[in-house]
Amino acid sequence: MTENEMMNLINRSLFATIGYTDEQGRQNVRRVFCVWHKGIGRHLISTNTSSSHVQSLMNNPNVCLYFSDDSTFEGICLYGTAVIHQDREYKQLLWNEGDEKYYPKGIDDEDYCILEIIADGARYYRFDGKGELSKTQIEALDSGKEFENGYAKISK
Amino acid sequence: MTENEMMNLINRSLFATIGYTDEQGRQNVRRVFCVWHKGIGRHLISTNTSSSHVQSLMNNPNVCLYFSDDSTFEGICLYGTAVIHQDREYKQLLWNEGDEKYYPKGIDDEDYCILEIIADGARYYRFDGKGELSKTQIEALDSGKEFENGYAKISK
Numbered sequence: 001m002t003e004n005e006m007m008n009l010i011n012r013s014l015f016a017t018i019g020y021t022d023e024q025g026r027q028n029v030r031r032v033f034c035v036w037h038k039g040i041g042r043h044l045i046s047t048n049t050s051s052s053h054v055q056s057l058m059n060n061p062n063v064c065l066y067f068s069d070d071s072t073f074e075g076i077c078l079y080g081t082a083v084i085h086q087d088r089e090y091k092q093l094l095w096n097e098g099d100e101k102y103y104p105k106g107i108d109d110e111d112y113c114i115l116e117i118i119a120d121g122a123r124y125y126r127f128d129g130k131g132e133l134s135k136t137q138i139e140a141l142d143s144g145k146e147f148e149n150g151y152a153k154i155s156k
Numbered sequence: 157m158t159e160n161e162m163m164n165l166i167n168r169s170l171f172a173t174i175g176y177t178d179e180q181g182r183q184n185v186r187r188v189f190c191v192w193h194k195g196i197g198r199h200l201i202s203t204n205t206s207s208s209h210v211q212s213l214m215n216n217p218n219v220c221l222y223f224s225d226d227s228t229f230e231g232i233c234l235y236g237t238a239v240i241h242q243d244r245e246y247k248q249l250l251w252n253e254g255d256e257k258y259y260p261k262g263i264d265d266e267d268y269c270i271l272e273i274i275a276d277g278a279r280y281y282r283f284d285g286k287g288e289l290s291k292t293q294i295e296a297l298d299s300g301k302e303f304e305n306g307y308a309k310i311s312k
Contacts, residue, residue, distance in 0.1 A: 015226050019175040019185040026235045027220045029175040029185055064183045070171050079182045 011150030019064040035151040039142030041119040046094040057082040078119035090114040167306030175220040191307040195298030197275040202250040213238040234275035246270040
């Protein structure tokens, strides 16, 4: 897959899957709404601070994030670290009108947080083969990029 | 979610996501075609013995299997163990005409194997709440059931 094909898969996905180790030491996965991307290597997810995957990632930040399209048999798995942001800058960027139904106290609700996934490596899968990206390759591809809502961008 | 609602989510899914620890000790996930189920607790997946998720599960059989529907906001995650079957009984059950394109030597191709996921517990998520199932509860619900192609059954 080319950089553009990977970026297109990521941008057209509304949801992705995170893989992590939970507080009982089990493998666990969770489906998350994920449309804010900074190239291939960084992704933001708004979520409840109290949710079990956030609590598990506070304990063990090793994580993977998987974007896939069952209809085209494409997938990309990013391996790295989860960072939990509580600062207003991130929380404001991802806030949508109506989010009060999830976070009654608004942007500063302490149960509202932003999960950032930072990739150290990636592996992609497609009918025509698979391949790997190193941390250095991801950083080179993503150089100079900013966070943007990729889904909004391509559905314009 | 009721047993029927969980079983319906599992049966109507063509694909599921497995979560595991790979040979580099990373969290990893993989999308798999998964239509053979024995109730809620046991699932069969035909795959390549040489694939990285099978090799990783031989090393560390702790696994989770996640069925979800993004359009209805339903998900069920099963936690347990992976068993790799090489015996003809399983390989014949899941064999489809035309599978020679994946496994040129046919049913007995040593690169063809059946991955069984056996759940010790489950957690389900829906807009109206979440809940857990213990191993004992899963065994009671699944008592007397046999493996069947759930997708073929409901799409008749």
